[in-house]
Structures are given as structure tokens and as C-alpha cells.
Amino acid sequence: MKPYNEQEFNKLCAEFLEWDQSEDRRYWKETPTESSNWYLDELKFHSDWNWIMDVVDKIEKTCGVSIVGGPVKKSACVIHLGNLEARSGQGNSKKEAVVEAIWEFLN
Numbered sequence: 553m554k555p556y557n558e559q560e561f562n563k564l565c566a567e568f569l570e571w572d573q574s575e576d577r578r579y580w581k582e583t584p585t586e587s588s589n590w591y592l593d594e595l596k597f598h599s600d601w602n603w604i605m606d607v608v609d610k611i612e613k614t615c616g617v618s619i620v621g622g623p624v625k626k627s628a629c630v631i632h633l634g635n636l637e638a639r640s641g642q643g644n645s646k647k648e649a650v651v652e653a654i655w656e657f658l659n
Contacts, residue, residue, distance in 0.1 A: 554652075556651070558598045559593065561654075562592060563595075564655075564658045564659075565658070566579045566595060568658055569607065577591065579591075579592065599647075604647065607654055611654070
């Protein structure tokens with residue numbers, strides 16, 4: 553069982569990225585090249601690496617935090633993914649471990 557609710561996770565990520573929400577409850581973002589919008593159940597922060605990395609990039613840029621998978625060699629503020637081998641033995645993929653780390657950070 554996942555330690556997070558996918559819709560709540562997606563909502564937290566969209567809000568963290570400062571996506572707007574329209575009157576019909578769609579989340580949307582606008583970039584210089586496109587404008588896109590999705591209903592909450594269409595967001596993919598919990599499953600798509602491109603979406604996940606948008607959140608990771610903002611965490612790193614705005615909070616001075618890094619998300620790492622192995623031991624930290626230098627003094628730094630990090631979100632540590634723990635032992636990925638142990639987690640994968642429990643059915644967790646690297647993607648799931650990153651999503652769980654983001655969930656813990658945003659909460």
C-alpha cells in the first residue's frame with residue numbers, strides 16, 4: 553500500500569509548482585510555447601518521470617535541497633531515498649521512491 557494518496561499528491565505538486573486552477577477545477581500551466589490544462593484525475597506527478605522531474609527541479613532550485621539515492625559525501629541538505637535495493641525488494645521502484653520522498657517533503 554502506498555503511503556500517499558495519488559490525487560492528493562498530484563494536487564500538492566500542482567500547487568507547489570504554482571499551477572493555476574480554473575473555475576471548472578482544471579489545473580493549468582502556461583509556458584512560452586504552450587498552454588495545457590488537466591483535471592485532477594488526469595495529473596501524472598505520481599507516475600510520469602517528466603512530471604516528477606519538474607517537481608524535483610523546483611525543490612532543488614527554490615529550497616536548496618537535493619534528492620539523492622546514495623550516501624551523501626558532502627555536507628548538504630537532502631531528501632534521501634533510503635536504500636533503493638531494499639525498497640525494490642519490497643516492490644518499490646526508483647520512481648516510487650522518488651515520489652515517496654517528494655510526498656514526505658511536501659507534507
